[in-house]
Amino acid sequence: MIPLQRVEVSPHTRTLLTRWTGRVEDAGATVPAARAEWRIATAPKRQVRTALESMARGAVRCMYCDDSRATDIDHFEPLERAPLRAFVWVNHLLACSFCNSNAKRSQYxxxxxxxxxxxxxxxxxxxxxxxxxxxxxxxxxxxxxxxxxxxxxxxxxxxxxxxxxxxxxxxxxxxxxxxxxxxxxxxxxxxxxxxxxxxxxxxxxxxxxxxxxxxxxxxxxxxxxxxxxxxxxxxxxxxxxxxxxPRGDADIADDPVADDGRDGHRRGGTAAGTSSRTVMRNYGLTWTDPTGTHRASAVAYDRPSAEHRKRDLEDAGCTRVDIVAVRPGELPEPPG
Structure with missing residues (x-):
């Protein structure tokens, strides 16, 4: 098992997941209701899978065993325990069928x-x-x-x-x-x-x-x-x-309610799992490796990750190691 960076889903996906959480609520917020809604939720599952695949390493490997192809969307906290988290983005991970259906099942x-x-x-x-x-x-x-x-x-x-x-x-x-x-x-x-x-x-x-x-x-x-x-x-x-x-109030923007997109009702953000939005601050690194080649990171990090990476590079003999703030989707250029 390796650490993975959870991406932020699009506003459209957040709205879609909120709407389907509302459907579970309206159906009684029971385990059977959550299973029934999840079974027919073609569009939400497609959006969730696309986002999860962008997070997966390699050829979309299972996020638990790192071996087999990830075929299933797993509810980290199972529906049997938390039916209202069926459509919560942060409760979704990709798993192979064995890890999901044979090993973990509903254990939590x-x-x-x-x-x-x-x-x-x-x-x-x-x-x-x-x-x-x-x-x-x-x-x-x-x-x-x-x-x-x-x-x-x-x-x-x-x-x-x-x-x-x-x-x-x-x-x-x-x-x-x-x-x-x-x-x-x-x-x-x-x-x-x-x-x-x-x-x-x-x-x-x-x-x-x-x-x-x-x-x-x-x-x-x-x-x-x-x-x-x-x-x-x-x-x-x-x-x-x-x-x-997230560290500190400046990194989090909390909206106490989220529009479910159907009847003009406002639903609690905790149930929908989409109202608390984390604002990611991204950082890249630039350095000169021991051979004198100028390099830049090929991924973006949060600040603690960037500091961790900086120490690793310096321990490996790299010089001029700098942490550079970057915008989402951008990466730094190697130093001149």
Whole structure:
């Protein structure tokens, strides 16, 4: 499991989801009502899927196991528990049929105070709760993390096929990184194709875990021949896309009600899940890598993510690392 950046859906989609939440309310706000409305909601599901696919890594992989094709829209908090969240945008994730229908199903463990005990990769960094052991292919909870334990159990992250797949993916990733690094040193344009293939491959969580290895253990885990390639990869690609929650009142604009778009009624924004709008502040980075090449980030970050990425680049020997505010949809230019 890797961190993912949740996108902001269009005003049209927000209105559509609000309207369909109203339909669930009008039908009694029951589980059968939510299921019935979700079953026939062709247009909302199409909009949600399109937005989720823009967030997914690789060839639209499952957001839980990072292996199979994501075929299902999963309600993170199940309809059995929260029927009025059937059409809440932030309650939707993409999952493969096994993770959705065989593993998770309607499970949603909570603590005594009602806090969810499952990792949502769009609101937190899974590595705060989960640790991937690269050589064994198994996940273990970070010490003391009940959320890590429950996430592994509910999603079946250590089922045999995933463990075997991660072990094989680790072996391939080490080889791919060495190939990519050799192509980079020869200024071969094929290096970009190798990088894209690696980023689009199943089990991207393996590559993500490799980039987060500390200097003291990297040689032991990946082997000395792979360490220079891994260091170069860290400088080129972010080891973490850490998702930051909104911080401070300036980042959030709250509208207490949202128009449901039907009979002129105004519905509570909490039920619709679309009235609280997060204003994302985007940042890119520019730097000079150890070879003297000027570079710029290929993705936008929130401020904490940008600071995290800046430290990683500096640790990798990059200089002139600057955080640059960018508008949505824009990226910085490499320094001149």
């Amino acid at each position: 463990p909570v603590s005594a105070d009602g806090t969810c005990l499952l990792v949502d990769p769009t609101t937190e960094d899974p590595t705060d709760h989960l640790r991937l052991l690269l050589k064994s292919g198994r996940y273990e909870p970070v010490q003391g993390s009940v959320k890590g334990e429950e996430t592994i159990r509910v999603f079946g992250l250590n089922r045999a096929d995933l463990v075997t797949g991660r072990v094989n993916a680790f072996i391939r990733a080490c080889s791919n990184l060495r190939d990519w690094h050799g192509l980079c040193r020869n200024a071969d344009p094929e290096a970009d194709s190798v990088a894209r293939a690696l980023l689009d491959s199943p089990f991207i969580d393996v590559v993500h875990a490799m980039t987060r290895l500390g200097p003291g253990v990297a040689a032991t885990v990946v082997g000395p021949p792979t360490v220079p390639a891994l260091d170069a990869w860290r400088a080129e690609h972010s080891p973490s896309f850490r998702v930051g929650r």
